[in-house]
């Protein structure tokens with residue numbers, strides 16, 4: 593199976609101007625418009641493809657490579673960041689910070705081979721980004737995620753070289769962007785898509801909080817092969833009280849619908865986008881979070897596989913909420929599993 597970015601790499605968006613200006617000369621609005629045209633070409637190419645056809649090369653060669661447009665647009669957006677639903681609109685390139693606390697400097701707390709993920713992810717080269725779009729009281733990676741002073745500054749070229757070296761190991765089956773969450777790092781991901789050699793065809797895994805904005809979703813379409821969203825809360829009240837995010841349900845729905853559309857669109861093509869939802873059972877939140885989450889998945893996203901996780905431990909600030917300051921009851925986990933089976937969900 594080819595990764596979706598092999599198709600994205602072939603898309604060239606015809607230039608509308610008499611002169612072919614460099615991408616750096618284009619405004620954010622012009623880059624957005626060119627990106628939209630590339631997206632249409634990409635989707636049309638997928639729709640026209642069948643499993644027996646070789647990859648064709650749509651588009652006009654006098655134009656801009658779609659991957660280059662992605663990189664330039666993501667970079668330009670840093671001056672009014674709207675990568676995720678917090679929509680801070682601050683200038684990260686000038687050192688300003690929003691909800692995630694990050695400037696334009698990419699920070700990682702580590703990059704390593706990860707052997708403990710789901711079978712669909714396999715042995716993966718994980719890039720662990722600092723910063724997050726949620727502030728969960730029970731975060732189990734809180735030091736790596738929220739202590740930005742501990743993150744190592746990296747540039748995309750260095751990261752690309754590390755990935756290239758690590759992924760020479762034939763045991764590696766995927767490349768995972770993880771954290772924290774990768775949403776604040778779309779400028780790095782789009783730069784990597786251009787920098788990594790075409791021959792490096794390992795699938796990309798977006799292991800996230802599913803909090804991309806519409807812009808962020810568009811930027812990632814054509815790059816991500818496996819979405820691994822956390823679906824944490826069953827209602828907006830718990831999401832606000834436990835993770836300081838507003839409009840959580842609406843956000844999750846927009847992200848899952850977008851992943852679903854990408855997955856369905858690619859179902860019969862040479863490149864397939866997959867989705868695997870994770871849900872962590874939190875103590876005291878079976879009725880308000882876990883069961884509604886499972887019901888929602890069964891009703892709206894029945895084709896998606898679910899990893900129902902029972903390994904919650906009271907880390908970070910969990911002691912601030914008495915119900916969170918313990919392990920989940922075994923009976924709750926059993927009830928959740930029974931409910932998932934009765935709903936017909938496909939569990940990991």
Ligand code: SF4
Nearest residue numbers: 673676679680690692
């Ligand atoms: S990534 Fe999200 S949280 Fe961070 S500055 Fe941009 S919009 Fe705000």
